[in-house]
Structure formats: C-alpha cells, structure tokens
Amino acid sequence: MFGTNEQQARWLRPLLDGEIRSAFSMTEPEVASSDATNIATRIERDGGDYVVTGRKWWSSGAMSPRCALAIVMGVTDPAADPYRRQSMILVPLAEPGVHVRRSTSVYGYADGPHGGHAEIDYDHVRVPATNLLGDEGSGFAIAQARLGPGRVHHCMRLIGMADRALDLMCRRVTDRVAFGGPLAAQGVIQEWIADAYIRLEQLRLLVLKTAWLMDTTDNRTARREIAAIKVAAPATAVWVIDRAIQAHGGAGISPDLPLASLWAHARTLQIADGPDEVHRRSIARDLLRSQQPAASGATR
Amino acid sequence: MFGTNEQQARWLRPLLDGEIRSAFSMTEPEVASSDATNIATRIERDGGDYVVTGRKWWSSGAMSPRCALAIVMGVTDPAADPYRRQSMILVPLAEPGVHVRRSTSVYGYADGPHGGHAEIDYDHVRVPATNLLGDEGSGFAIAQARLGPGRVHHCMRLIGMADRALDLMCRRVTDRVAFGGPLAAQGVIQEWIADAYIRLEQLRLLVLKTAWLMDTTDNRTARREIAAIKVAAPATAVWVIDRAIQAHGGAGISPDLPLASLWAHARTLQIADGPDEVHRRSIARDLLRSQQPAASGATR
Amino acid sequence: MFGTNEQQARWLRPLLDGEIRSAFSMTEPEVASSDATNIATRIERDGGDYVVTGRKWWSSGAMSPRCALAIVMGVTDPAADPYRRQSMILVPLAEPGVHVRRSTSVYGYADGPHGGHAEIDYDHVRVPATNLLGDEGSGFAIAQARLGPGRVHHCMRLIGMADRALDLMCRRVTDRVAFGGPLAAQGVIQEWIADAYIRLEQLRLLVLKTAWLMDTTDNRTARREIAAIKVAAPATAVWVIDRAIQAHGGAGISPDLPLASLWAHARTLQIADGPDEVHRRSIARDLLRSQQPAASGATR
C-alpha cells in the first residue's frame, strides 16, 4: 500500500513468494509504547542515507532464520507535531549495526516458530534514503492504516483458539470420572461450558460484523467495532481457555496439550497491538463524541 | 395456536381488540418452579367440569382491572409421565373461588402497570371441561412452544433498556463535573462506557441471529441460541444499567430517573421464565450431546 | 465533638434521650457531591443571623415525624481555599423556609422508617449565628472527623446483612427440591455458598482490624483501612445477597423476604458516604505516596 515500485520489487515479491520473512519493529523497552508518541528510536537524515539508532523488542518474527527485513518506526523530526514526528523505514537485518539480541518469550513460550519475536539493537544502521516508506512524518498514518486488518486477523485466530479449547474441554469432561460420575455431570463444569458457548457466539458475530463493515465500508468507519473486538476477543479467549485448563487439571497446564500455550498467546494479545486500556479509551471517546449533539442512541 | 374456535371467539378476539387482558398463572410459591414438574396445583375432572385448586404467584399482569382471564397450569394426571402430568386451562378471574391476594412486587416496584403481577388463590374453582387448552397432559408441550418467542421478546426489551441506560450515562458524565473536569474525562467512567458498548453490540447481534433462526427455521432448531440470549441479555442489561446508576450517584437509585426500576426489572429476568442456571444446564447438555460422536467444533 | 455547651443542651440532650431525631443535610441534586467542593448551598451572614439557601437530598432520616433538626453543609466563603469554603450549621426543621419535599427512595424502598431520607428546600432560612457548628470554614474538617466512625458502622451492618442472607440461602437450598434432589446438592449452589463464606470471612477480619486500629490509634492512621472496608463491605454484601436472592427464585425479589430490600440498601452504600471510585482513588494515592521513597512493600 505504501511501498514504491522499487521497494516492492526488492522486498514484497520475495515476501509473497515465501522466500523471506519480515519483522515489524515498533515497540521499545524503554518507553510506554501504548502511547506511540513515546517512541524514541531516531531515523536521521545524513546525505543520501538515513541512520537508524534505537532499541526495539517484540519485533515480530525476527527470530526466524528467513527473516531478512525489518520495518522500523522511529522519529525523523522531533520538532514536528506529535503525530507527524514518526516515519517507517526498511532495514535489512543483514546491515552492519543490526543486532538481534534474543527472543522475547511470553510466559515461558516463544511467540512463534524459531523463537518468535526478538529484541533488536539498531546501532547507527545506515540505509539509503530510498528505503523510507512513504513520506517523512507519515509513520503514524501508515500504522493506523494497517492496524484494522491486523486486528481483525488476530481476533479470528482467537476465536479459533477458544473454539478448540471448548472442544477439548467438552471431550475431557465426558471422559474423566470423579466423585461417582463424569465431570460433565457436575453443575459447575456445565456452567463453564454454557458460558463459554454464550460468550463465543456473541464474539463470533461481532467479529463477523466488523469484517463485513471493513469489507463494505472502510477501516475508519469500522474503527469502533475494530476496537471493540480487539478488547473482547482476547478477554473471551483467555476466559474460555482458562476454564478448559481448569477442567483438565494438571494436564491443562502441562506441555502435553496446547491449552497453556494457547492461553499465554491469547493473554499476550491484551497487551500487544495496543493494550485493552487504549482501545477502551478510544471507544468511549468516540461514543461520547457521537452522543453529544442530540444523543439518539448507543449505536450508530 | 392451541385454542378451539369457541375459545378463540370468546377470549382471543377481545384480547386482540384490547378489551380485556389475560394472565399466565404457572409459578407457585410453595415449590421450586424452575423445575416445572414440581407444579402442584390440581386440575381435577368432575363430570362436565374441571375443578382448579392451588396457589400461584407472579401471575403476569393479573393486577390490571381489565384482566379477565388466567391461563392456569396444573396437574391433571399425577400418575402420568412427569412431562405429561400437566395441563393448561382457561379460568375467568370472575369465577367464584378465584382470589387475587396481592401484587407481587420486585425490589419494591410493581412489575407492570396497575400493580403488575399477582398472587392468586384458586380455591376449588369450577370451569367447564371445554375450557381446557389442548388435550389433557399437553401443558408442558404448550409451555415449550410459547417460551421461545416470549424469551426473544424479553431480550429485545432488555437491549432497549440497556441502550437507554448507556445513553443516559453518556449524557450525565458529559454534564457533571467533579475533581476538576467532567466525569467523562475519568478513565474508570470511560471503561464503563466502552465495556457497555462492547457487551451490548455482541448481545444485539446474538439476539438478531436468534430471531432470524426462529423466523427461518423453528424454535427447536434455535433452542440453544434462545437459551443463550435468555442468560446473556439480562446479565448484560443488569451490568450496563448498574454502571449507569453508579455514574449518576444518588440520582441513579432515586425515583427521578428510570434506572433503578429498569435495573430491578432486568434483574428479575434472571429468575423469571427460567432462572439462568436452568438455561445454562440446557446449553451445556445440548453441546455435550452434539459433541460426542466426532466433536467437530463448538458450534453446529 | 464540635457543639458548644448551649448547642449541646438545646439539641444533643434531647437527641440522646430519644425525644427528637436529626438529619445530616449535605448531598445536593444539582452537583456531583462525590466531590464535596461542588456543594453550592449558601450560608450567608446577615447581622446576627445566617441565611441558608439551597436544595439538599438524601438528608438522612428527615422523613421521620420526630426529626427536629438538620445539620446543613454549605458555603460561607466562596472565595476561600476549596477546603475552607464550607461550614455546617444547625437548622431546626420547623423554621420558616424549610420545605421537606419528599422521601428519596432507593430502588422502590424507603431508606429507613417513616419514609427515610428526604429532599429538602432551604429557602432563605434564617437562623441565629450561634447555630454555626465550629468556626466558619470548618465544615470540611468536621465532615472528615466523623466519616471514619460512620463508615465502620455501615460496614458492620453490612456484614450482618450478608450473614443473614447466607443463613437464609443455606436454609432455603436445604428445603427446596428440584431436578431430583435438594438445591443444596447442586454444585453451582455449593459454589455460591462457599464463595459467600470465603468473602465474608475475609471482610469480617478486615473490618475488625480497622475497628481495632481506630480504637488503638486514630481515624487518620486507619484511613487506608477505612477506605478499603468502605469499598469491600458493600461489594461483598451485594454479591452474597444477590446469590441468596437467586437461590430463592421469585421469593428472593418478593416483599415476603428481606433479601431484595437488604440488597437495595447494600447497593446504596456503594454510592452513599462517598462512591467506591472516590475511596479507591484515595487508597491508590496513599499507597503510591508511601511507596515512592524506598518501596519497602505493599503495606505499612
């Protein structure tokens, strides 16, 4: 969407062909990245080049041996309006000064194959000025443009994760016997199953509505629904998977079943890609704004 | 659906014309009516008549001065299979032996105009055998047939109640100032508003899906969704209205705003028409049954 | 604690003898009284008198026919520091200009005997200057001094209310039969009972510790604990009573049992005497303040 023809030929084509992988390098350990204006990595112009300096973590998928490229967010103009300070730039991981320090695990799990996400030092990494994505100062706008699709994708996966956990729970409680009958006969277990179904069905429909809105209108029109599923989907998945874990006893938290790992990844999504608190704040402000003049109802 | 032509001419026509109103008289103070097989009121054949004897409460709308008729559920054959013991019969409130004892209020509110629901003694009330609705022993089946539409109707009203509460909350927090700014600027209030929106949007879609399923298939096919919204809708409405009350302070629980009364009626629906626990149990059993053979997922 | 000898002889003696009752008149319908600096009622000096003008509600116990006196909080010096603007003054309800408008009910219940609390207009009510309680500007300080004891008293009553609800629940589920056994045999009901016990035992101990701290040190030293029980006690009581209501079905919300009324009064205490949000804020600020220098732990 934002790459030049040259950038696309050089990077997008091999990405689409599955020859290489890329990382998105935005969050920083030293600042509260939930407020993107905090980002401190510098991207400084120096003749025909940019020089990138900063430390990032949770750079997505950067531990993969095939990961060849990072899209790095950083400050090009510290004096500009807060939402025009940032730019994105393409940084090949093979450049001198790029140091992949370690995998950033979540609850003891690598977040993805080959070690998942990474902490990366960019130590005066020099790339040609043509590596900038879009214009100087457009980093925030590019981030906004891609977040909607990324979020609905996370939510769809979370539904699949929760569905699987509910399915595993239903099987387990049918098989296991305690106190004279199958676990499935216990009222508390039945309550978990029913509530899991009730929550999942509601979530599934809101994710579908959001995807439909994005397909038929645009990400901006769907922003309130996107924020809503970004809060609701991890919360529901975390709850359903946790109940499935409890129904499994020790097996639920062991490496023999995917449940504990699914839980850790669902929980991570209450922080990644904007913590819940930021999305709730956006929804509330949006609702309060739309309500002010004549207050015709809770929804559009 | 179940009345004879004569029953319809005598009662349904004036009901549709708004000349009279009717009560549904099922729940009894002396037994746990959540298990309908507990119902103890007797409907005994005596020549060409039935004699009705028992005590009911929460007989819907029976306090209305226009209420002329009760549909009474009771046991016609105590020896039959539990689900074939009950019948429904038409009992004019003007018959000797019908004693409307009092309004059954909820949280200090009459549940409907003119005092709402009532506690009624049926003391050897004699009605012609032609007043029976359907066949002897069909009471449970008739109840099942009407519960789906009744429940989706409750849920639609609950959404309206919660929408109104959210709307009132948004207005209030915009107007009121505390600790140096409008309440709307406080993060905790924003969280309530966002969560209200997130929960309501999900609920709304599940109620719509359920209504669509009922319209395009039948109540039996939609039974899992009907049970789900019967649990989810009061829970969500109770939560949203409660937060709106809290945002209003004293005004929220005062008679000046509808919020406290809306809350009481929403809360009542976690008990009326089957308590939450019964619906959760049905959902869980239904899911566990459908899961057994090959377990293809959480939904049909 | 703050009255002159003359004030005590005239009012405190008949109060202690039970001949009259008094009302505390602070909260106002037009402002967010959770922030006491919002209070707008004026108490203006005019020669040897003060003239009181404003509207109050939730004036405690003012509907009682024996209520003879209101302690009114209002602004004596609008230009002073926010916490020195207010004073308290003694206003006999029989004075011209005092209009008790109505009972301010909570969820359909009068909050106390004889109609409970009241909305009162003070329309240029003239009282002698000697009716002022303490000095001009001391209203806020007097309020602070009495809030601790008032709050621990509320919490003790809430524990009694919740204990009674738990007791009623245990009896009911032992007697009532549904689905082939007593309700007490159902796992979901057992979970409510266990959680009610677990929460109540913890709450009881914190209230006891708080009372002990107040007795052995002073209200200021115990301020964090007082705020904690003011949040915890109504929340626990509301939860326990609500579960007891659910276990009773229709009877729980009917006027036949005290549960619905107990619930309404417990819920009211999440708003009255400072809403939960204000107390949480105080606790957090207090903890953050004490933590700053060397952060030796979560408690003192």
Place this chain on the structure above:
Amino acid sequence: MFGTNEQQARWLRPLLDGEIRSAFSMTEPEVASSDATNIATRIERDGGDYVVTGRKWWSSGAMSPRCALAIVMGVTDPAADPYRRQSMILVPLAEPGVHVRRSTSVYGYADGPHGGHAEIDYDHVRVPATNLLGDEGSGFAIAQARLGPGRVHHCMRLIGMADRALDLMCRRVTDRVAFGGPLAAQGVIQEWIADAYIRLEQLRLLVLKTAWLMDTTDNRTARREIAAIKVAAPATAVWVIDRAIQAHGGAGISPDLPLASLWAHARTLQIADGPDEVHRRSIARDLLRSQQPAASGATR
C-alpha cells in the same frame, strides 16, 4: 510424624541436613486425581517386599539431582473401603524400575529449580516391606494429616508473590509516562492498585487467622478456614499479578521480570493440592451440615 525410627534415621536425617531431597508422588496422568480414590498405582505385597507399579506426574521436586527418595501413594487393597485402599511407601529413586521421564512444566516454566516436578514411571519397583509408611490402608489418613500445613504454607508464599507484584506495579506506574502523565495518574491504574490492596489485606488476615487456629487448636478444627484460603489465596494472587503484568505491558510477560513466572505458579495452585472446585465443595457441605439443626448464623 509417621515414619519408624529406622525410616527416620535412613531418610529424615539426611533430608533435614540438606544432603538429599524427596519427592511426593501422588497425582497420575490417567485419572482425575482431584478425587483421590481414583488413584490407580498398585503397591502389591510379594513376600518380604512390596512391588510398586504405576505412572505418576507432578512428583514434586523430582528433577533435582539431589532428589533421592519418593513417597509414593498407591493401592494396597483394591477391595477395601475407598478411603482405606491406599498406602504410602518409600521408594528410593535409584531402584531398578524407577524411570524419571521428564519435567512437567507449567505454562512453559519449570516448576522449581533443576527442572522442578517430574513424570515418573514405576515399573515393578521392588522395595522391602519395611518401607511402608504407617499401616497398610493409612495412605489417605496420612495425606489428610499433612495437607493443612502444606496449604497454609502455599498461601503464605502466594501473599508474598502478590505483595511483590503490587510493589513492582506501584514503581512501574510511577516511572512510566503515557498520554501526558505518569501511568499512576490514570484512574484505571489507580483502581487496580486499590483493589489489589483491598483484596490482599483481607486475604492476609484470613491466612493469619487460619495459621493461628491451626496453632491453637488443630487442623481438623481449622479445616473450613484452610479450604477457604486454599481457594482465596491463588485467586487473589492471580488477579493482582495479572494486573501488575498489564501495567507493565510487554515487560510484564517477558523473562526480564518475575511477573509472568509468578503468575504461572500462582495459577498452578488453583489446580495443585486439590482444585478450587473440591475445596469449595468441602466448605459448602461443612456449612450446610453445621447449619441444619438450628441455623444460628453463617459462622461458628
């Protein structure tokens, strides 16, 4: 408490001297061990020996290179009363037939140093009959006797874990800045801190009361309180640590801070040593039993 002089000389002395460590080997992967009567490992008499056969997991601390001994629970008499079927026996890990298969990790973490707990196969392990702990059939009674002290110890550690998380949260939110101020100034964060304090103070007091009861009476008298803290302590710790994680963002789930690991271990204790559901059931039955005759209140 149950070992003979010979057993104590051989094993207890080196344990107390820290020369060796021991494992407790009770839970089995193939059955719901929450119901201890399900345990299937066999301990069969054969001449002067017992032969132990079965598979255990979560054998505590068995991955330690210094772990020399397992106390194994198993069936000595399948025909006996369910609570007299089991015995405990001392099994040196060096015996032929003992196969330590792997570490049983929790949420990706080893549960203890050196890999923590283990899955162990006991394949016809032969030990002298004098290795039996107590009498044949006393396994259940021995387990009961040691569970109280074990549980209060877990709860004390959980309080320490939650205290540390609250302390870390308070520091973090004071340091980090987002949206124009420190996180500590945000109402939602303040609410987490206040609720953490409110919950922890209540829990701390109930754990202290329980320990005092155990010290001054006996484990049986304190059984209701022991069960209560076994439910309350992990739930509170899990909640407090989770909020501390959320306040830290990515750092909270990373290996740089102890929070994610603390959470995993706290969560594990909602399953280990009896899942919450079993303890809640015991509390409810105990309360209902004590209530029956005259129902004098919720507590003893």
